[in-house]
Every structure is written in C-alpha cells, then in structure tokens.
Amino acid sequence: MSRASVSQFDESLHLTNVWLKDITDQLGWTDRRAAYSALRAALHALRDRLTVEEGAHLSAQLPLILKGVFYDGWKPSRCGGNIRSVREFLAPVTAIFGADPEKDEDAIARAVFATLRKHVSAGEFDHVLHALPEPLRPLFEPA
Template identity: 45%
Template sequence: MSALGLRIFDKSVQDANVWLDEVMEQLGWDDKQRAYRLLRSTLHVLRDRIQLNENVQFAAQLPTLVRGIFYEGWQPSRPCTDQKRAADFIASVEAAFDTDPNADPEAAVRAAFAVIALHVSAGEIEDVKSSLPPGIRALWPAS
C-alpha cells in the first residue's frame, strides 16, 4: 500500500471529481457540493424509475464511488415509480434543492444526463432511455 492510500480508492475519488467538475462546467456552477447533490439526486430518481435488471447493468458501468452513490438507500424490492412525465421526474430531482432551488431545473437534469452519457456506453444509455417514457427519455442528449 502506498503512503497515499490504495490506488483504487484514489482513482475512484478522482473519477467522481471528474464527473462533478463536468456537471459544474455544463451548468456554469462553481459549487462542487451543489453538483454532487444534482448528480446524486438524478441518479436516485433514475434508479427508482428503471427496472432491477436495467439498474444493475447500468450501475456496472459507473465508477466505483459513483456506483456507491447510485446504490445508496436503494430498496430493490420496491416497485419502480410510475413517473411518466418529464416534469414529475424533474420535480423529484429538484426536491434535493428545496432550500436553494435551481433557476432552470430542467437544464440541471439535462446536464446531469449529459455527463452520465459521456461516461456510460452508448448502448447502455440507449437501453436505459428505451426503458423510460418518451417525456423523460427526451431529457437525455441525442444519441
């Protein structure tokens, strides 16, 4: 073990910071905590909307720390939410910002999806998108 710690842990933190930096860049933010809150909330709302098998396949492509965030608090025995409208999805993500709402919550969700799409294979993103209703699917960047 190096003096700095285990390489896999260091790499995991580095990867998560890249994702957060990209969220901040997409939105012109300078607050990493806020970017974390957006990414975490988006991942959780997405997780709770898609089926178990798709969740597992999607999560397998996430960096270790981001995968942990994705699975945090997950109850796989609970049925998926039945959100069909983009507005409901966005409102669920925005609930994490109850004390400091986003000026444009839809743009925030789109930015989080754009960053996810940069790091997860196009095929997996297409699988996730195809499991979503058209309104929510439209929040993802074009293939």
C-alpha cells in the first residue's frame, strides 16, 4: 500500500473524529460511541429516503470512513421511499435511542444534519434538502 493511501485513511479518520466532536458538542454529550450511533442512524435514515443517485452524490462528499457507514446495510430497493412523517423518518434513530429518555431523536437528527451542512458543499446540501418532503425539512434547517 502506498504512503498516499495510508494518509487517505489517516485524513478520513481525522475528519470522522471532527464530525463526531461536532455532534457531541451540539448535544452536550461526552459519549463518542453514542455520537457515532447517532451519526450512523441519521445517515441511514437520510440514505433510505434519497434516490440512489442523490445518495451517491451526497456520499461522494463524505470522508472515506463515513462513506462506508453511509452504505453499510444498504438496500437500494428501499431508496427514495414514501417516508413522509418525521416519526417514520427518524425510526432508525428511535430504534437506537428510543428507550433512553435523555436522548431526543429530533435533537439528535438536527445535530447530525447541522454537522452534515457544515461539512458538505452548500449546493449538495441544498440538493438533499429539496429532495425531501416538506415535513422533513425543518430537521435540516439551522437552529
């Protein structure tokens, strides 16, 4: 493996840690594992709502490690589904944190999507936002 390839992994690890820190800071958490679970669940909720093409465009701007997270367990047949309600959209987040009264899935989603907004291009974020039904868009708006 070339030195450049190893540095790509190092850079991706660094950027992934930056994303996790952004999420923990926004939520006032210290648990990085919980931040990772939140990031993973929210990315999966978004991935499954986007079309295959929209998901590919978004994933192209993610750090290498997060691309793997984004596509982990992916079933293309579920993409672009008819999810219209916030509760249905946040089901993956609820599945992880639903039993914990300290974890608010709306706040978790907002923190993850604020982090996404910060780290992908404004144009790509706008494409994602406009691909979503109106009831889901408030989760993606700045606080």
